[in-house]
Amino acid sequence: MSNPYHCGYNLHSKTLHTASPGGGLKKTRQSKIRLHVNGKLHDLEVGDKPHQIKPSHTLAHTLRETLGLTGTKLSCDEGACGACTVLMDGKAVLSCMLLTVECHGKTILTIEGLRNPETGELDPIQKSFIEHTAFQCGFCTPGMIMSTKALLLKHPHPSEEQVKEGLSGNFCRCISHYHVLEAIRALTGEKGHS
Amino acid sequence: MKLFEHHQVRSVTQAIRLLERYGGRAKLNAGGTDLLGLLKADVLPEYPEAVIDIKPIRNLKKIKLEKGLLKIGALVKLADLAESSLMRSQYPILAEAALRIGSPQLRNVATIGGNLCQDVRCWYYRYPCHIGGPILCLRKGGNTCPAVRGDHRYHAIMGGKGCMAVCPSDLATALSVYDAQVVISGPDGERNVLIMDFYYPLGYALQKNEMVKEVFLPPIPQSSKQKFIKFTLRKPIDFALVSVACLLGFKGDEVADARIALGAISPSPIRAYGAEKRLIGSPINETIVHEVAEIALRDTKPLSGNGYKVNIAKTLIKRVLADLRFNQKVDR
Numbered sequence: 001m002s003n004p005y006h007c008g009y010n011l012h013s014k015t016l017h018t019a020s021p022g023g024g025l026k027k028t029r030q031s032k033i034r035l036h037v038n039g040k041l042h043d044l045e046v047g048d049k050p051h052q053i054k055p056s057h058t059l060a061h062t063l064r065e066t067l068g069l070t071g072t073k074l075s076c077d078e079g080a081c082g083a084c085t086v087l088m089d090g091k092a093v094l095s096c097m098l099l100t101v102e103c104h105g106k107t108i109l110t111i112e113g114l115r116n117p118e119t120g121e122l123d124p125i126q127k128s129f130i131e132h133t134a135f136q137c138g139f140c141t142p143g144m145i146m147s148t149k150a151l152l153l154k155h156p157h158p159s160e161e162q163v164k165e166g167l168s169g170n171f172c173r174c175i176s177h178y179h180v181l182e183a184i185r186a187l188t189g190e191k192g193h194s
Numbered sequence: 195m196k197l198f199e200h201h202q203v204r205s206v207t208q209a210i211r212l213l214e215r216y217g218g219r220a221k222l223n224a225g226g227t228d229l230l231g232l233l234k235a236d237v238l239p240e241y242p243e244a245v246i247d248i249k250p251i252r253n254l255k256k257i258k259l260e261k262g263l264l265k266i267g268a269l270v271k272l273a274d275l276a277e278s279s280l281m282r283s284q285y286p287i288l289a290e291a292a293l294r295i296g297s298p299q300l301r302n303v304a305t306i307g308g309n310l311c312q313d314v315r316c317w318y319y320r321y322p323c324h325i326g327g328p329i330l331c332l333r334k335g336g337n338t339c340p341a342v343r344g345d346h347r348y349h350a351i352m353g354g355k356g357c358m359a360v361c362p363s364d365l366a367t368a369l370s371v372y373d374a375q376v377v378i379s380g381p382d383g384e385r386n387v388l389i390m391d392f393y394y395p396l397g398y399a400l401q402k403n404e405m406v407k408e409v410f411l412p413p414i415p416q417s418s419k420q421k422f423i424k425f426t427l428r429k430p431i432d433f434a435l436v437s438v439a440c441l442l443g444f445k446g447d448e449v450a451d452a453r454i455a456l457g458a459i460s461p462s463p464i465r466a467y468g469a470e471k472r473l474i475g476s477p478i479n480e481t482i483v484h485e486v487a488e489i490a491l492r493d494t495k496p497l498s499g500n501g502y503k504v505n506i507a508k509t510l511i512k513r514v515l516a517d518l519r520f521n522q523k524v525d526r
């Protein structure tokens with residue numbers, strides 16, 4: 001795919017724009033979605049059969065139900081909690097608020113993709129979360145870790161303010177935020193000033 | 195989410211053609227952060243037959259200065275508004291308003307066009323259909339507004355004409371200070387609407403076959419001081435209870451140019467023209483600040499349970515004026 005950014009799946013179904021009301025679904029049935037998830041290429045069919053991606057499927061649904069990547073959690077399902085956070089082309093996004101059919105050509109990183117695929121070694125963020133017990137029930141944790149990943153990609157040495165801002169969209173019912181901040185602080189050497 | 199047909203378009207013309215073909219039974223999708231919530235809860239009076247993805251339209255993604263006019267494409271993301279150095283130095287109110295919306299994850303996908311066209315957050319309106327059926331209020335074609343006698347703590351304290359839901363868009367509040375125009379594209383070409391006139395009592399200044407193409411901002415007065423304050427219960431995620439945007443120009447100690455916009459108190463953003471007039475020609479002192487706050491909120495008619503918003507609005511106005519008076523630098 002020479003031009004993956006914002007190329008719709010309609011690349012594969014040229015008749016799309018002439019589709020008439022009522023006939024659109026038939027057209028989309030032949031099309032494919034290409035996703036790069038955790039370094040693996042997935043070509044997914046669009047349609048309304050059980051194994052296919054429906055136009056109404058969210059990315060969270062596809063990751064969990066179609067690809068079996070259940071590390072990404074769904075909680076509020078309305079964009080307000082951050083549990084479903086994944087990285088898309090390096091940026092934190094909410095997978096519950098994206099349609100899979102609109103993610104053609106995107107590179108997705110989920111919690112499952114953080115560990116080293118050869119050695120199985122965990123990402124330093126995961127290690128630090130474990131060392132600092134930065135969770136209780138753990139339901140918000142994949143989202144917290146993915147937001148942290150996005151933050152550190154953007155600011156390798158974030159200030160306390162940047163850490164709080166970077167994680168402001170991730171809620172934790174068990175109030176483990178303080179431990180999360182400690183885990184990140186330990187990782188970035190930030191002493192809490194600036 | 196119930197099923198819909200899905201289309202992707204690469205140009206405004208294609209989008210408009212599809213909108214026309216579906217005759218109101220299609221919805222545009224930009225970032226999807228508002229639309230997907232509406233579709234999941236199935237709250238729209240009519241579930242759309244089709245969703246049209248407009249993200250592939252390339253020429254709506256830029257912020258550019260053209261002959262003094264700042265043009266912002268409808269698909270510019272909130273994160274880009276918040277981080278652009280041009281925005282932060284010249285239009286800090288808009289940058290700050292964008293930065294205070296939702297969370298980083300939302301700002302990475304939500305667009306300015308979608309932010310302006312997002313649906314109201316009234317909890318009667320958004321009541322999920324699958325829990326005992328929809329609430330058919332005035333805005334959905336029903337006869338009454340249940341909020342008037344119900345729980346309206348976050349609803350309008352002025353300007354409600356039937357529907358009492360407030361304009362949820364912080365960007366609309368910010369853009370009001372800049373007298374921004376919304377450029378609307380339709381089958382017959384383009385037209386411009388002042389941001390304060392973009393919101394109608396039960397909807398938007400958009401026909402079923404029209405879309406927002408861009409927003410443009412006229413030049414701002416030289417060396418103005420600007421500030422945006424948003425009052426919320428929690429800092430991230432929450433919508434504004436009240437927000438205030440203010441731009442002041444000074445000649446010595448006297449105010450030479452004043453613009454004050456109030457958000458989340460009415461179905462559309464409000465410019466406090468009376469208060470602005472009172473400020474011009476005066477220095478900022480305690481007496482003036484109190485007077486200006488009173489004038490700005492003079493025409494409010496709160497409902498039985500939201501009078502507290504009047505006090506918050508007054509306090510924010512005083513705060514913003516004091517801040518602009520004493521801080522020489524515009525603080526972001």
Ligand SMILES: Cc1cc2nc3c(=O)[nH]c(=O)nc-3n(C[C@H](O)[C@H](O)[C@H](O)COP(=O)(O)OP(=O)(O)OC[C@H]3O[C@@H](n4cnc5c(N)ncnc54)[C@H](O)[C@@H]3O)c2cc1C
Nearest residue numbers: 079222224225226227228229305307308309311363364406
């Ligand atoms: C948890 C949460 C908290 C939030 N807090 C705030 C807040 O504090 N302040 C605030 O201002 N907003 C807030 N929002 C709303 C958020 O800013 C909007 O959802 C977002 O800006 C919409 O942009 P979008 O591109 O995702 O729009 P979409 O969801 O794609 O579209 C929204 C609506 O606008 C229409 N539309 C989109 N683009 C166009 C266009 N170019 N022309 C015509 N119609 C169009 C769509 O058909 C749809 O009806 C919050 C949202 C969430 C989920």
Ligand code: SF4
Nearest residue numbers: 316331339357358359
């Ligand atoms: S305030 Fe508006 S949206 Fe809310 S119930 Fe009343 S009419 Fe409906």
Ligand code: FES
Nearest residue numbers: 075077081082096
């Ligand atoms: S599940 Fe996506 S934000 Fe809550």
Ligand code: FES
Nearest residue numbers: 136138172173174
């Ligand atoms: S650890 Fe339980 S929700 Fe965060």
